[in-house]
Amino acid sequence: MRKIKSKPILAVILSLVLFLSGCGGKIDKGAETKENTSGSGPGAVAAAPQGNEIRDRYTIDLTLDTEQKSITGKVKIEVNNTSGDEWDQLGLRDYIPAIYKTLEEMLGERPAGTSELIRIKNLDTGKELSHTRDEEDVSMVYANLDNPLVPGGKMQIEIEFQADIPDDSIRFRWSEPEEGKLLFELSQFYPVLAIYENGAWQHDPFIFDGECFYSKAADYIVNLTVPDGYTVIASGHEEKTGTKNGMNTWKVIAENMRDVAVTVSNCLKKMSGTVDGVEVNSYYFDNADAEEQGQIMLQTGLESMGFFSRLFGKYPYESLDIVMTNDYLTGIEYPAYVRVTDYTGMAGESGSDADLAVNVQDTTSHEVAHQWFYAAVGNNSYREAWLDESFASFGALLYLGEFGSEEEMKELVDQNRKDADYYKGTFLNDSYEELGQMYTSSVYFRGQVFLYDLMQLMGEKAFYDMMQDYYSTFGLKEAHTQDFVDMVYRHDDSREVKSLMEEYLRLD
Numbered sequence: 394m395r396k397i398k399s400k401p402i403l404a405v406i407l408s409l410v411l412f413l414s415g416c417g418g419k420i421d422k423g424a425e426t427k428e429n430t431s432g433s434g435p436g437a438v439a440a441a442p443q444g445n446e447i448r449d450r451y452t453i454d455l456t457l458d459t460e461q462k463s464i465t466g467k468v469k470i471e472v473n474n475t476s477g478d479e480w481d482q483l484g485l486r487d488y489i490p491a492i493y494k495t496l497e498e499m500l501g502e503r504p505a506g507t508s509e510l511i512r513i514k515n516l517d518t519g520k521e522l523s524h525t526r527d528e529e530d531v532s533m534v535y536a537n538l539d540n541p542l543v544p545g546g547k548m549q550i551e552i553e554f555q556a557d558i559p560d561d562s563i564r565f566r567w568s569e570p571e572e573g574k575l576l577f578e579l580s581q582f583y584p585v586l587a588i589y590e591n592g593a594w595q596h597d598p599f600i601f602d603g604e605c606f607y608s609k610a611a612d613y614i615v616n617l618t619v620p621d622g623y624t625v626i627a628s629g630h631e632e633k634t635g636t637k638n639g640m641n642t643w644k645v646i647a648e649n650m651r652d653v654a655v656t657v658s659n660c661l662k663k664m665s666g667t668v669d670g671v672e673v674n675s676y677y678f679d680n681a682d683a684e685e686q687g688q689i690m691l692q693t694g695l696e697s698m699g700f701f702s703r704l705f706g707k708y709p710y711e712s713l714d715i716v717m718t719n720d721y722l723t724g725i726e727y728p729a730y731v732r733v734t735d736y737t738g739m740a741g742e743s744g745s746d747a748d749l750a751v752n753v754q755d756t757t758s759h760e761v762a763h764q765w766f767y768a769a770v771g772n773n774s775y776r777e778a779w780l781d782e783s784f785a786s787f788g789a790l791l792y793l794g795e796f797g798s799e800e801e802m803k804e805l806v807d808q809n810r811k812d813a814d815y816y817k818g819t820f821l822n823d824s825y826e827e828l829g830q831m832y833t834s835s836v837y838f839r840g841q842v843f844l845y846d847l848m849q850l851m852g853e854k855a856f857y858d859m860m861q862d863y864y865s866t867f868g869l870k871e872a873h874t875q876d877f878v879d880m881v882y883r884h885d886d887s888r889e890v891k892s893l894m895e896e897y898l899r900l901d
Contacts, residue, residue, distance in 0.1 A: 439706035439861040442769060442868025444649050447473050449611040453583055456618040457657055459575060462567050465555040468583050472548050476589050480542040482535045484587035484594025489556045491532035491599035492565055506557030515539055516549040533596040552584050563720050570678055570719055577657040597775035603825045603832060604774035608651045610869045615645035619657055626656040626676055626714050628730040649869055651771055654727035656716050664691045668699045672712040682737035689753040690715045690733055696796055697761035701788060704857055705765045706864040724756040726763035733757055755789055762788025771871040779821040783840020790841055806845050813839035820899035822874040843897040850893060851885045859884040874898060
């Protein structure tokens with residue numbers, strides 16, 4: 394059993410503000426921590442990455458019907474052809490039909506509800522575009538262009554869509570945590586451009602126990618209309634901009650993000666704190682048990698934010714939302730927004746506060762690490778999941794060593810090393826399909842051991858110099874395994890390092 398002791402947070406001014414959204418009242422719990430100058434890793438914080446100068450732009454107008462449990466909307470996309478090829482089609486990912494198809498396969502019957510891309514229109518010519526959906530991968534849609542889009546060219550399309558929100562799902566779902574209290578979690582809820590790479594629109598099968606998401610960082614504006622009494626929590630900055638006929642409009646601005654996710658609820662509480670100029674918000678269910686978890690999520694989020702910024706480079710956004718969920722996934726990551734499952738009542742056999750802290754700290758630190766590896770440094774999460782999951786698991790390990798103890802960290806590495814030995818002969822950069830039942834153990838645990846061993850072999854200074862170089866080079870862009878290998882060799886091309894890389898990675 395792991396017990397994590399609290400250390401002072403790096404440069405934190407912690408002011409706790411609790412509020413019950415839609416239920417009135419504010420309680421201020423002002424607090425302040427001491428500045429921390431101790432800790433492992435490099436002392437200077439590398440600058441935040443800037444990403445690509447040319448980015449697509451999404452404007453999404455969305456209405457949530459909380460009674461019918463459905464969304465209707467339009468998304469306008471300003472598309473930039475940054476490839477060297479002429480496009481006669483656009484590849485789009487529309488994940489909701491794939492969610493319904495997967496639920497049908499799992500449950501043996503199709504859940505009630507529908508989803509539809511109603512129409513796609515070229516706003517430059519005013520013409521409606523025909524489109525086809527891949528029969529095998531129903532998340533993939535091809536819009537046939539009336540005029541080819543040449544390299545360096547731009548165009549605007551508009552997509553009208555609607556979807557019912559399932560209640561027995563993950564990521565895109567609704568639930569009723571308590572009678573009369575609703576929670577809407579909207580992820581992968583809008584059509585998004587696929588990545589055009591190696592002469593083709595990239596797409597991989599939708600999966601429930603892993604991820605297939607791969608998209609470029611873009612600029613988003615989301616105008617979301619919800620009933621009065623509901624609060625919107627989203628990637629980026631959100632604020633209420635208007636009220637009419639019992640409906641509130643919220644505006645979300647999310648710049649340089651590869652995804653946008655949203656939670657809408659009529660009864661969540663909030664705690665907030667600031668570290669290194671970044672606002673960290675913890676949202677939790679309105680009950681006494683959940684408040685303790687909310688405090689742990691906030692503390693862990695603040696500690697992780699300051700710690701990972703020193704290790705890898707400056708966080709690229711102004712805020713981070715950590716939102717409690719009752720999804721069966723323990724944690725889910727999105728840019729500037731993560732979800733952590735409600736661990737209260739399921740902390741362990743003893744049901745102790747220590748068990749609750751261990752689970753919440755491990756999950757929260759893992760998801761916060763994803764802000765550097767997935768949100769910032771993007772990757773194909775189906776074909777090369779290790780580039781975000783192994784790195785996030787490694788981040789959680791480093792957090793344990795810093796805010797728990799090095800002894801606990803080494804014990805965990807030794808345990809995971811024993812488990813990892815069963816999977817020798819496989820490679821971390823094998824795809825989800827190739828790894829099969831070995832997927833979780835490989836990309837979460839074996840990858841964690843690999844990065845720990847690489848750090849020991851290179852030495853901490855050389856390792857963190859390499860990691861900051863990797864982050865600043867590929868932050869808000871996309872990386873592949875070979876990019877990481879090349880970066881390691883740039884900093885250390887010794888025979889020992891190459892031998893370790895060849896043991897864990899399938900190299901060209």
